[in-house]
Amino acid sequence: MPSLMMYWNTSPIxxxxxxxxxxxxxxxTYKYDKGDISNMDAIRAKLEENITNALxxxxxxxxxxxxxxxxxxxxxxxxxxxxPRAQVIRGFLMNHLYHHxxxxxxxxxxxxxxxxxxxxxxYEERTAMMQAQQS
Numbered sequence: 001m002p003s004l005m006m007y008w009n010t011s012p013i014x015x016x017x018x019x020x021x022x023x024x025x026x027x028x029t030y031k032y033d034k035g036d037i038s039n040m041d042a043i044r045a046k047l048e049e050n051i052t053n054a055l056x057x058x059x060x061x062x063x064x065x066x067x068x069x070x071x072x073x074x075x076x077x078x079x080x081x082x083x084p085r086a087q088v089i090r091g092f093l094m095n096h097l098y099h100h101x102x103x104x105x106x107x108x109x110x111x112x113x114x115x116x117x118x119x120x121x122x123y124e125e126r127t128a129m130m131q132a133q134q135s
Contacts, residue, residue, distance in 0.1 A: 019070060019088055020057045028075040058089070 018025035072080035
């Protein structure tokens with residue numbers, strides 16, 4: 001689970017470090033500080049830090065900059081062709097975050113762990129509430 005949570009941390013990092021502040025994100029030279037991944041509290045704290053920093057960078061970004069082109073490469077290999085930053089943030093980074101959130105939820109359910117509500121009560125929480133009402 002810690003390694004999966006580390007991947008969940010990457011979207012806000014990429015937003016903070018490169019999407020807003022660089023025109024080209026080069027994986028060949030990028031170094032990611034994943035912090036302490038030995039326990040969930042440290043991973044959660046790192047995620048919160050990354051989200052806070054990403055939001056601050058996004059809020060400080062002038063709207064016209066969001067329409068400027070951005071691309072991703074690995075050395076000389078182009079991984080994502082140039083596209084507006086707004087498209088990268090919405091179409092790639094946010095979807096990447098949702099994807100990994102879904103993986104975490106599936107992992108928790110498969111291991112019998114509680115799933116926190118994200119947009120209201122989770123399935124497990126709703127089921128427990130309905131069972132309590134029927135009792």
